[in-house]
Amino acid sequence: MEKQKIAVLGAGSWGTGLAQVINDNGHEARLWSYNPEQVNEINTKHTNSAYLGNQKFAENIKAYSDLSEALNGVDGVLFVVPTKAIREVAKQVNEVIDHKVYVMHASKGLEQGTHKRISEILEEEIPQELRSDIIVVSGPSHAEEVAVRDLTLITAASNSENDAKYVQRLLSNNYFRIYTNNDVVGVETAGALKNIIAVGAGALHGLGYGDNAKAAIITRGLAEITRLGVALGADPLTYIGLSGVGDLIVTGTSPHSRNWRAGNALGKGEKLKDIESNMGMVIEGVSTTKAAYELANSLNIEMPITEVIYNVLYNDANLREAIENVMTREFRSENEYSI
Ligand SMILES: NC(=O)C1=CN([C@@H]2O[C@H](COP(=O)(O)OP(=O)(O)OC[C@H]3O[C@@H](n4cnc5c(N)ncnc54)[C@H](O)[C@@H]3O)[C@@H](O)[C@H]2O)C=CC1
Numbered sequence: 001m002e003k004q005k006i007a008v009l010g011a012g013s014w015g016t017g018l019a020q021v022i023n024d025n026g027h028e029a030r031l032w033s034y035n036p037e038q039v040n041e042i043n044t045k046h047t048n049s050a051y052l053g054n055q056k057f058a059e060n061i062k063a064y065s066d067l068s069e070a071l072n073g074v075d076g077v078l079f080v081v082p083t084k085a086i087r088e089v090a091k092q093v094n095e096v097i098d099h100k101v102y103v104m105h106a107s108k109g110l111e112q113g114t115h116k117r118i119s120e121i122l123e124e125e126i127p128q129e130l131r132s133d134i135i136v137v138s139g140p141s142h143a144e145e146v147a148v149r150d151l152t153l154i155t156a157a158s159n160s161e162n163d164a165k166y167v168q169r170l171l172s173n174n175y176f177r178i179y180t181n182n183d184v185v186g187v188e189t190a191g192a193l194k195n196i197i198a199v200g201a202g203a204l205h206g207l208g209y210g211d212n213a214k215a216a217i218i219t220r221g222l223a224e225i226t227r228l229g230v231a232l233g234a235d236p237l238t239y240i241g242l243s244g245v246g247d248l249i250v251t252g253t254s255p256h257s258r259n260w261r262a263g264n265a266l267g268k269g270e271k272l273k274d275i276e277s278n279m280g281m282v283i284e285g286v287s288t289t290k291a292a293y294e295l296a297n298s299l300n301i302e303m304p305i306t307e308v309i310y311n312v313l314y315n316d317a318n319l320r321e322a323i324e325n326v327m328t329r330e331f332r333s334e335n336e337y338s339i
């Protein structure tokens with residue numbers, strides 16, 4: 001593949017990690033951030049200390065404050081801002097982009113109010129003549145581990161096989177391996193909804209529950225994610241892939257995960273407001289819980305774990321009591337309700 005110029009929008013931990021992968025692969029990675037101090041730090045010290053400590057990044061990863069400069073002549077645009085900023089940033093891209101580009105995103109969430117997936121937002125905001133089919137980059141990938149080049153396998157999903165293969169070639173190397181997938185709905189919903197279950201798994205840990213409870217929430221969480229995703233048109237098999245069970249394991253068991261950490265703090269009795277302000281990074285599961293809860297209700301899909309997390313986050317329900325209520329609800333058959 002000849003050298004590509006890629007604008008990575010969002011210089012949080014994941015945007016920075018992916019920019020390094022792109023740079024390692026011999027391409028030009030341009031990191032765009034709306035925070036001028038961060039841009040200055042990346043360009044002068046080659047660190048991104050708010051997100052990735054004192055790790056040094058290659059000097060040729062350049063940061064930009066000016067979006068039109070960052071997008072000038074690029075082959076591809078990779079969105080990695082939090083879900084709540086996607087539409088606004090896509091509108092800005094649409095205002096300045098003057099040629100056709102590959103449009104990729106690596107964010108995980110559902111839009112508040114509309115309950116839309118991120119690729120749907122990007123399709124709405126960037127006209128087809130200016131972009132490829134949207135390519136979704138998702139799977140088990142703590143930015144902290146990718147940033148130190150630990151082994152990572154994830155998925156690139158698109159309705160266009162060629163566009164997914166472009167990202168496979170762009171990002172793959174000897175520590176980062178990409179599988180293509182044609183199930184955009186499945187990959188995107190899996191990535192968004194696993195954050196809810198990660199909050200729940202962290203909460204169980206914070207409350208002092210053991211391994212059995214954690215295995216249970218991951219497994220039954222996967223069942224309810226699958227149930228909603230299939231209702232939206234996803235292939236159930238996607239949920240046993242990297243973006244499904246893979247990402248549930250990585251975020252549902254690890255203190256690297258902001259969602260798991262938020263849940264753990266809730267389990268220990270901290271208030272959501274304090275947890276959010278102490279984190280200083282996006283906890284996507286909080287807003288996705290609301291979107292998924294509303295979406296599931298509108299489609300009449302049962303999502304008991306999501307309902308518990310929703311009631312704890314938004315109705316101040318007592319976590320332990322909410323868990324007891326789920327444990328003692330009407331009996332189910334696993335066969336009947338696994339999907
Ligand atoms: N950190 C990780 O390990 C992974 C994160 N993700 C997903 O990637 C997305 C971004 O995550 P992180 O990089 O961790 O987030 P973050 O909270 O570390 O940083 C996001 C960046 O987006 C920028 N930003 C925030 N609001 C903005 C706005 N309104 N306009 C423009 N820029 C804005 C900020 O400059 C910030 O640097 C999330 O959807 C997350 O779920 C996916 C896989 C791994």
Ligand SMILES: O=C(CO)COP(=O)(O)O
Nearest residue numbers: 139140141142257258259
């Ligand atoms: O999606 C992730 C890893 O695959 C990151 O999860 P958190 O946002 O919970 O840190």
